[in-house]
Amino acid sequence: MSTPAIQARLRVAGYQARPAPAKEGLRLSDLAQRMWKPMLAMGAMVIAAGIVLGIISAASANDYFGLTGTAIQGAAANGAIVSDRALYEAVSNGFLPPLLFLGLGFLLSGVTFLLATILGTLRDGGREIQRAVGGDAVDLVKPITAKLFPPVMMIGLMVLIAGLVTGIVVAADQSTYWLHASSQVAAGPNTGALTSDLATIQSLRAWLQPLDFVGMALILSGIVLALATIVTALRFQAGRVVQLGEAGNPAAS
Amino acid sequence: MTHRTLPREPRASSTSTALAVVGLLLVTMTLVAGIVLSTNALDVREGARTTAWLFPTAIAGIGALLTAVILRFASILASLRLRIDAMRDHLPALITTYGGN
Numbered sequence: 001m002s003t004p005a006i007q008a009r010l011r012v013a014g015y016q017a018r019p020a021p022a023k024e025g026l027r028l029s030d031l032a033q034r035m036w037k038p039m040l041a042m043g044a045m046v047i048a049a050g051i052v053l054g055i056i057s058a059a060s061a062n063d064y065f066g067l068t069g070t071a072i073q074g075a076a077a078n079g080a081i082v083s084d085r086a087l088y089e090a091v092s093n094g095f096l097p098p099l100l101f102l103g104l105g106f107l108l109s110g111v112t113f114l115l116a117t118i119l120g121t122l123r124d125g126g127r128e129i130q131r132a133v134g135g136d137a138v139d140l141v142k143p144i145t146a147k148l149f150p151p152v153m154m155i156g157l158m159v160l161i162a163g164l165v166t167g168i169v170v171a172a173d174q175s176t177y178w179l180h181a182s183s184q185v186a187a188g189p190n191t192g193a194l195t196s197d198l199a200t201i202q203s204l205r206a207w208l209q210p211l212d213f214v215g216m217a218l219i220l221s222g223i224v225l226a227l228a229t230i231v232t233a234l235r236f237q238a239g240r241v242v243q244l245g246e247a248g249n250p251a252a253s
Numbered sequence: 254m255t256h257r258t259l260p261r262e263p264r265a266s267s268t269s270t271a272l273a274v275v276g277l278l279l280v281t282m283t284l285v286a287g288i289v290l291s292t293n294a295l296d297v298r299e300g301a302r303t304t305a306w307l308f309p310t311a312i313a314g315i316g317a318l319l320t321a322v323i324l325r326f327a328s329i330l331a332s333l334r335l336r337i338d339a340m341r342d343h344l345p346a347l348i349t350t351y352g353g354n
Binding site: 088108 | 306316322323329336344
C-alpha cells in the first residue's frame with residue numbers, strides 16, 4: 001500500500017490523523033506563544049489612554065457647559081470657548097469609542113493567541129506521550145475550525161482598525177464644525193455648508209458603532225472556533241490513548 | 254521529571270480573581286453613575302461631563318474582566334503542561350506495572 005493511501009486511512013476516534021512530521025517550519029502556535037503578552041499589553045495601554053482622554057474630554061465639557069447661554073452664543077470662531085466644545089465633540093463623539101473598541105479587540109486577540117498556544121501545547125504534549133508509551137506519534141489533521149479561527153480574528157482586528165480610521169475622520173470633521181462661531185452652530189447649523197458638514201458627521205456616526213460591534217463579533221467568533229478546535233483535539237487525544245492501550249493489550253481488543 | 258508534590262498554583266490565578274472583582278466593580282460603578290445621571294437628565298453640563306468618562310470606565314471594567322479571562326487561560330495552560338509532563342514521565346511505568354488492567 002502506498003504512503004498516501006496509508007495516511008488516508010489513518011483515523012483516530014473518527015477523526016482523520018496523519019503521522020507527526022519530523023521537522024516543521026514556523027508554526028502559528030509558536031508565533032501565538034510570543035504574541036499573547038504583547039497583545040494584552042497593547043490592549044491595556046490603549047484602554048488606559050482612553051480613560052485619560054475621557055477625563056480630558058470631561059474637563060472640557062465641564063468648562064463649556066458651565067458657561068451661560070449668552071456667553072456661549074457670543075463665542076467667537078477658533079476661540080477658547082468653542083475649542084472646549086470642539087475637543088469634547090472630537091474626542092467623546094469622535095475617535096474615543098472606536099479607540100476603546102480597538103483596545104478590547106487587542107485583549108480579545110490576546111485570548112485567541114493564548115488559545116492557539118494551548119492547542120500547540122496539546123499537540124506537542126500528545127506527541128510526547130505517544131512516543132513515551134512506545135507508539136507512533138500521530139497528529140490530528142487540522143479541522144476546518146483550526147483553519148478558520150486565525151483569519152477570522154485578523155479580519156475582526158482589521159475591521160476595528162478601519163473603525164478607528166473612520167473615527168479619526170469623524171473627529172476631524174467634528175473639530176472643524178464646532179470651531180465655527182457659536183452663533184453659527186450652537187443652535188443648529190446656520191448655513192447650507194454647515195448643514196452638509198453636520199449631515200456627514202451624523203451619517204458616519206450612524207454606521208461607525210455597528211461596524212465596531214461587527215469587528216468585536218468577528219474576534220469573538222474566532223475565539224468560539226478556537227475553543228471548538230480544543231474540544232476536537234482533546235477528543236482526538238482521548239481516542240488515541242484508547243487506541244494505543246488496545247494495541248498494547250491484546251486482551252482488550 | 255515531574256515531582257511527587259505539585260507546584261503551587263500559578264500566581265496568575267489569584268491575580269485573575271482580583272482583576273475580575275475590579276472589573277465587575279467598575280462596570281457596576283458606571284451603572285450607578287448612569288442611574289444618578291438619569292434622575293437629572295435635563296442637566297446638560299452634568300450629562301456631558303459624566304458621559305465623557307462613563308464609557309471609557311465601562312470599557313476599562315470589561316477590559317479588566319477580559320484580562321482576568323486571559324490570566325485564567327494562562328493558568329489552564331500551565332496546568333495542562335504539568336498534566337502532559339506527568340503523563341509522559343509516568344504513563345509508561347503505569348502501563349508496565351498494571352499491564353493495561
